[in-house]
Amino acid sequence: MLQFDLLKTDPSSHARRGTLTLNHGVVQTPIFMPVGTYGTVKGVMPRSLHEMGAQIILGNTFHLWMRPGLDIMKGFGGLHQFEKWDKPILTDSGGFQVWSLGEMRKITEEGVTFASPVNGDKLFMSPEVSMQIQTILNSDIVMQLDECTPYETKGHLTTEAEARKSMEMSRRWAVRSKDEFARLENPNALFGIVQGGMFENLRQESLEALVEMDFPGYAIGGVSVGEPKEQMLQIMAHTPHRLPAHKPRYLMGVGTPEDLVQGVADGVDMFDCVMPTRNARNGTVFTRFGDLKLRNARHKNDPQPLDTSCTCHACAGASGVSWDQGGRDGFSRAYMHHLDRCGEMLGPMLTTIHNLHYYLNLMREVRESLDAGQFSQFRAQFKSDRARGV
Numbered sequence: 001m002l003q004f005d006l007l008k009t010d011p012s013s014h015a016r017r018g019t020l021t022l023n024h025g026v027v028q029t030p031i032f033m034p035v036g037t038y039g040t041v042k043g044v045m046p047r048s049l050h051e052m053g054a055q056i057i058l059g060n061t062f063h064l065w066m067r068p069g070l071d072i073m074k075g076f077g078g079l080h081q082f083e084k085w086d087k088p089i090l091t092d093s094g095g096f097q098v099w100s101l102g103e104m105r106k107i108t109e110e111g112v113t114f115a116s117p118v119n120g121d122k123l124f125m126s127p128e129v130s131m132q133i134q135t136i137l138n139s140d141i142v143m144q145l146d147e148c149t150p151y152e153t154k155g156h157l158t159t160e161a162e163a164r165k166s167m168e169m170s171r172r173w174a175v176r177s178k179d180e181f182a183r184l185e186n187p188n189a190l191f192g193i194v195q196g197g198m199f200e201n202l203r204q205e206s207l208e209a210l211v212e213m214d215f216p217g218y219a220i221g222g223v224s225v226g227e228p229k230e231q232m233l234q235i236m237a238h239t240p241h242r243l244p245a246h247k248p249r250y251l252m253g254v255g256t257p258e259d260l261v262q263g264v265a266d267g268v269d270m271f272d273c274v275m276p277t278r279n280a281r282n283g284t285v286f287t288r289f290g291d292l293k294l295r296n297a298r299h300k301n302d303p304q305p306l307d308t309s310c311t312c313h314a315c316a317g318a319s320g321v322s323w324d325q326g327g328r329d330g331f332s333r334a335y336m337h338h339l340d341r342c343g344e345m346l347g348p349m350l351t352t353i354h355n356l357h358y359y360l361n362l363m364r365e366v367r368e369s370l371d372a373g374q375f376s377q378f379r380a381q382f383k384s385d386r387a388r389g390v
């Protein structure tokens with residue numbers, strides 16, 4: 001089941017404020033969705049995800065199919081019980097992940113054949129198989145199996161003809177995904193995925209065909225695949241606001257804090273990205289006033305927390321009072337720099353909590369500015385804060 005209620009639209013952009021009601025709960029949009037590939041948001045306990053305000057997290061069909069496998073998933077009645085997350089979950093169809101296997105796969109109209117990266121077994125993924133797996137996972141939002149059209153292959157830019165071929169196969173796989181989803185009587189929501197590469201005419205054809213099929217929600221795929229930033233911004237400016245206003249729009253695999261705010265302005269409701277979690281593990285920290293590299297010696301003796309405005313456990317400790325508000329319970333940059341230098345596991349645990357809290361809090365501030373009709377003022381403040389430097 002899926003119910004999307006549009007609460008407010010911003011007069012000076014395509015930004016909108018909404019509420020998404022799913023089987024496992026209600027999600028306020030615009031929203032950032034933490035990525036939990038193997039059934040865990042790496043290094044973060046579900047209780048911490050609740051504390052930082054995570055409303056929906058991502059799982060991955062491909063990875064969970066490989067390990068722990070469908071029998072175990074079936075035994076637990078799905079991913080919620082297995083990973084002890086009781087709020088909504090969105091699963092990707094596995095297409096993008098199989099593509100990332102590179103040479104180890106063979107694509108035909110029927111589906112994708114590939115060698116398991118876990119034990120080398122020959123495996124086959126089709127729209128039907130992907131729907132069967134996602135039904136066992138019982139995710140609240142299911143993604144169709146699609147082909148993520150590459151931006152370039154071995155230095156050769158994807159041509160319009162190649163992008164068309166790929167987009168048309170994804171459209172045929174959308175039909176097969178929808179038919180199988182219905183045959184399985186899955187009570188959750190299936191999203192169609194718009195493809196078309198960097199070609200606006202193909203994006204238009206793709207979205208029109210998917211809208212015709214009347215999905216409960218839509219994703220924009222095929223971006224953040226190594227294309228120049230301005231090309232991604234061009235697709236963001238073209239496609240999201242042309243999708244049905246009364247249905248949720250999900251931009252896959254995007255992006256930096258700036259990309260998220262721009263995406264909201266372009267009419268996007270949902271985002272996922274590995275940046276906050278992956279960058280946290282290599283000591284790159286997002287803050288209101290710019291990004292910082294923990295490894296840098298300038299942090300060696302700095303008593304301030306990662307972000308002086310932040311109320312997360314790393315920056316404000318148990319009191320939750322930020323440095324700027326007089327709080328002194330957070331960990332210092334000096335300590336975080338030390339943990340990074342020593343390779344201590346507490347380091348990535350704390351930077352992950354902070355980075356996720358930063359992304360989730362950014363979206364909370366976006367929602368509040370939309371509620372107050374202040375989104376354009378928020379964007380100006382966000383831009384100047386981020387340029388201030390840490």
Ligand SMILES: CNc1nc2c(CCNCC3CCCC3)c3nc(N)[nH]c(=O)c3cc2[nH]1
Pocket residue numbers: 035036037058059060091092093094095096143146147148149193220221222223224225252253254272
């Ligand atoms: C990082 N850039 C990017 N990601 C893309 C993704 C993956 C989005 N993230 C999924 C989570 C990661 C692990 C658990 C699920 C894409 N997925 C699909 N199905 N199609 C795309 O065109 C597609 C395109 C994408 N571009």
Ligand SMILES: [Zn+2]
Pocket residue numbers: 306307310311312313314315316353354355357
């Ligand atoms: Zn913090």
